[in-house]
Amino acid sequence: EVQLVESGGGLVKPGGSLRLSCAASGFTFSNAWMSWVRQAPGKGLEWVGRIKSKTDGGTTDYAAPVKGRFTISRDDSKNTLYLQMNSLKTEDTAVYYCTTGCDYPRFDYWGQGTLVTVSS
């Protein structure tokens, strides 16, 4: 059974940093392209970014609102995906989901999400 479990959310002040983790199991993590998607309170889904598998280059791409501030990385030895968030803004307040699927950009599997609140 595929499982994605996010952690690391919490309250942070504007300008601060936070690192989210996503522990994966039930599939071959090293072969998967992984993404982060967020959802602000009462709002819609927003794609944050994606990291390819190392065999496909391991490259990352980011949505415009987070480019230059957020960094996605992976540790295939730990089956874990990360999202390093710097220079946080109040508009980054959201539930952050990690997601993957059978064939990118198909998102079959989602974690339960972790809430990040950016507030003074």
Place this chain on the structure above:
Amino acid sequence: SYELTQPPSVSVSPGQTARITCSGDALPKQYAYWYQQKPGQAPVLVIYKDSERPSGIPERFSGSSSGTTVTLTISGVQAEDEADYYCQSADSSGTYEVFGGGTKLTVL
């Protein structure tokens, strides 16, 4: 930046057919995906590659594509189908994924 446009809301009575549209300039060349999200839950994929249905998704869910518009159709709507529905696709380069603003389906 690229946008996908969905109607904010659609309302249907039980047993009727609900159609939710999603419009975007790159849809003729990029596949669309549809997700159902109920309050407090993670999204669930209901349609992939415009019209394919994942295993476990009821046959009443179907998808179609025509030019710059894709459509999610729910035939014989049931009360349990009341949820928010989001389309997803990529920009013309295929690099950046985008979600539509979401459509709230109300079952009257």
